[in-house]
Amino acid sequence: MSMHAEAPALIGTSGDSLREAFGKALSSLADEFKNVVVLDADIAGGTGVHHFRKSHPERFLQFGIAEQNMMAAAGGLAAVGLQPIVTTFAVFCLRAVEQARLSLAYTRRNAKIVASHPGLDVGPDGGSAQALEDLAAFRAIPGMTVISPADPVEMALATRAILEFDGPVYMRTGRSPAKRVFGDDHTFEIGKGNIVRDGKDVTIVACGVEVARAIEAASILAESGIIARVVNMATIKPIDTALLKRCAKETGAIVTAEDHNVHGGLGGAVAEALAQTRPCPIEFIGVKDVFGASGEPEELATAFGIDARAIAEAAKKVISRKKKS
Amino acid sequence: MAITLRSIQGDGDKAPLKPARDIETEIATAARFVRQHVIASIYRATSGHPGGSLSCADLLAALFGAEMNVWPNAINDPSRDRFVLSKGHAAPALYAIGAHHGFCDKTESLALRKLNSRFQGHPHIGDLPWVETSTGSLGQGFSVALGMAMGLKLQKSSARVYTLLGDGELQEGEIWEGAMCAAHHKLDNFCAIVDYNKLQSDARNDAIMRLEPLAAKWRAFDWAVAEIDGHSIPQILSTFRRVGATRERPSVIIAHTIKGKGVPYMENIPAWHGSVKLTREQAEEALQALGATHKEIKDYLDVDAR
Numbered sequence: 001m002s003m004h005a006e007a008p009a010l011i012g013t014s015g016d017s018l019r020e021a022f023g024k025a026l027s028s029l030a031d032e033f034k035n036v037v038v039l040d041a042d043i044a045g046g047t048g049v050h051h052f053r054k055s056h057p058e059r060f061l062q063f064g065i066a067e068q069n070m071m072a073a074a075g076g077l078a079a080v081g082l083q084p085i086v087t088t089f090a091v092f093c094l095r096a097v098e099q100a101r102l103s104l105a106y107t108r109r110n111a112k113i114v115a116s117h118p119g120l121d122v123g124p125d126g127g128s129a130q131a132l133e134d135l136a137a138f139r140a141i142p143g144m145t146v147i148s149p150a151d152p153v154e155m156a157l158a159t160r161a162i163l164e165f166d167g168p169v170y171m172r173t174g175r176s177p178a179k180r181v182f183g184d185d186h187t188f189e190i191g192k193g194n195i196v197r198d199g200k201d202v203t204i205v206a207c208g209v210e211v212a213r214a215i216e217a218a219s220i221l222a223e224s225g226i227i228a229r230v231v232n233m234a235t236i237k238p239i240d241t242a243l244l245k246r247c248a249k250e251t252g253a254i255v256t257a258e259d260h261n262v263h264g265g266l267g268g269a270v271a272e273a274l275a276q277t278r279p280c281p282i283e284f285i286g287v288k289d290v291f292g293a294s295g296e297p298e299e300l301a302t303a304f305g306i307d308a309r310a311i312a313e314a315a316k317k318v319i320s321r322k323k324k325s
Numbered sequence: 326m327a328i329t330l331r332s333i334q335g336d337g338d339k340a341p342l343k344p345a346r347d348i349e350t351e352i353a354t355a356a357r358f359v360r361q362h363v364i365a366s367i368y369r370a371t372s373g374h375p376g377g378s379l380s381c382a383d384l385l386a387a388l389f390g391a392e393m394n395v396w397p398n399a400i401n402d403p404s405r406d407r408f409v410l411s412k413g414h415a416a417p418a419l420y421a422i423g424a425h426h427g428f429c430d431k432t433e434s435l436a437l438r439k440l441n442s443r444f445q446g447h448p449h450i451g452d453l454p455w456v457e458t459s460t461g462s463l464g465q466g467f468s469v470a471l472g473m474a475m476g477l478k479l480q481k482s483s484a485r486v487y488t489l490l491g492d493g494e495l496q497e498g499e500i501w502e503g504a505m506c507a508a509h510h511k512l513d514n515f516c517a518i519v520d521y522n523k524l525q526s527d528a529r530n531d532a533i534m535r536l537e538p539l540a541a542k543w544r545a546f547d548w549a550v551a552e553i554d555g556h557s558i559p560q561i562l563s564t565f566r567r568v569g570a571t572r573e574r575p576s577v578i579i580a581h582t583i584k585g586k587g588v589p590y591m592e593n594i595p596a597w598h599g600s601v602k603l604t605r606e607q608a609e610e611a612l613q614a615l616g617a618t619h620k621e622i623k624d625y626l627d628v629d630a631r
Binding site: 037058059061062063064066068069070071072073074075076077078079080081082084098099102103106107108 | 403407449450451457458459460461462464465467468469470471472473474475476477479480482486498499502503505506509510
């Protein structure tokens with residue numbers, strides 16, 4: 001009979017994921033932002049805040065597996081002058097939406113919700129764990145800023161930005177290893193999108209993991225002579241209407257791409273903004289109002305039609321609509 | 326023997342000590358004002374929750390009149406005690422005790438539930454900073470208060486945090502998440518008061534969702550538990566003093582109360598949980614029962630509150 005002295009290897013707690021980038025950035029910013037306290041519901045290893053727990057244990061607050069109490073308690077912590085960062089998985093943020101609404105947003109608290117494991121990017125845990133509704137739910141709350149950065153570089157910048165920002169914020173990180181999109185010279189400002197690849201025939205507006213796929217889609221399109229612009233729209237609310245108008249004017253057609261239900265998230269925000277300012281044909285890439293399933297993130301992206309090829313197809317379709325109109 | 330305010334407003338250390346009986350009389354007077362103001366504002370609003378506002382009047386009067394370090398000229402003082410009305414539908418009672426102590430205007434606060442009034446159907450910090458947070462969704466005020474207590478302790482503040490819970494509110498799962506959390510974090514600066522009037526929106530607690538054995542539940546969650554008559558001002562005051570000395574554990578005071586207390590035709594009748602519309606006759610009868618004079622009744626019901 002043999003004894004295994006070594007603990008089992010943890011899966012998915014390391015690597016170049018957005019949650020790791022967030023956790024490391026938060027830990028390194030903690031001495032500068034002295035009022036920051038981190039709230040955890042027993043998944044620090046999953047959300048990346050185990051780095052903060054190690055570096056600043058006295059400011060790490062354990063709430064156990066009880067997200068409703070944690071979310072509302074953040075309102076109380078903010079009320080006495082602290083800057084609470086509520087951390088859990090995106091799907092568990094959904095169970096505390098009403099607490100975020102009343103005790104963080106209606107009260108205009110300087111509290112941040114940072115949600116890891118959004119969308120199909122969750123992978124093998126399956127449909128129950130894949131939040132595809134969080135951007136829509138939090139976007140519908142008055143005064144809530146909603147952010148979904150694209151890569152580890154942007155995540156670190158966004159972490160600083162939300163700490164400097166006074167007000168409630170919902171920010172997505174990500175579970176899986178993320179592709180690098182930006183160089184070290186990237187800048188991030190809440191409420192501003194940026195053009196990551198220029199083009200004239202169509203604009204792909206993406207957020208989160210879909211930005212890397214949008215860039216890949218632009219390369220696919222280039223093979224057939226279509227020059228696509230790619231916009232990283234990391235802030236879903238408030239949406240950068242000025243940039244959207246410019247893209248509509250200059251390219252005449254838009255594809256939105258998000259790891260989220262096609263209803264109510266980035267696509268909804270873009271359509272709302274353009275319908276009122278500069279209408280143009282829009283195609284929506286996202287999960288088509290169904291729940292997710294188990295699988296690896298890239299497999300799921302293909303199966304649910306949010307991979308680079310799907311984005312490229314949507315771009316061709318929207319360009320054809322442009323020509324008709 | 327004299328009991329003293331733990332600290333007095335403004336130039337506190339120069340204020341004279343008051344005999345216990347004087348303080349009890351003041352609190353009784355405040356509670357009577359609260360009940361009258363509640364009836365008047367709900368009558369004028371043509372909706373609102375009278376039953377649960379009347380049942381907690383003595384508790385609120387004791388908190389604001391003696392137990393808490395709060396004063397209207399220092400609502401941002403970090404060292405102040407905090408009060409959160411977790412049973413936010415008793416807003417008329419909170420507005421009334423606030424008006425009695427100068428946190429808001431006695432006449433303006435009669436404009437309950439009106440368009441452009443700061444006195445919404447449930448308290449909102451965006452309108453009234455002294456209410457400490459916005460409530461009205463049961464269970465949340467308790468968690469917010471818990472977060473305040475946790476944050477104050479982290480900052481080594483000596484301020485205490487009080488929250489008033491409804492009994493029906495205890496059916497919210499969030500309450501028991503918070504109960505476990507407050508005990509785990511040994512929040513001995515945190516005191517919850519249950520306005521245990523036994524009735525909720527549709528019927529008796531027992532008929533909707535049984536709460537008993539209630540004290541045993543809180544004890545099992547490792548809280549210090551006191552059970553009192555929530556209309557006995559001496560008992561309320563002595564219990565606050567006692568639980569204030571609790572260390573390493575949060576405290577809960579289960580205050581047995583009568584829903585609609587002070588208005589005979591409302592007492593113990595679930596229908597008055599509201600939101601109800603009071604007729605002129607009902608409002609007058611209630612105010613009379615609460616000791617208002619003819620002139621006071623007319624002022625309450627007819628003064629221009631806008």
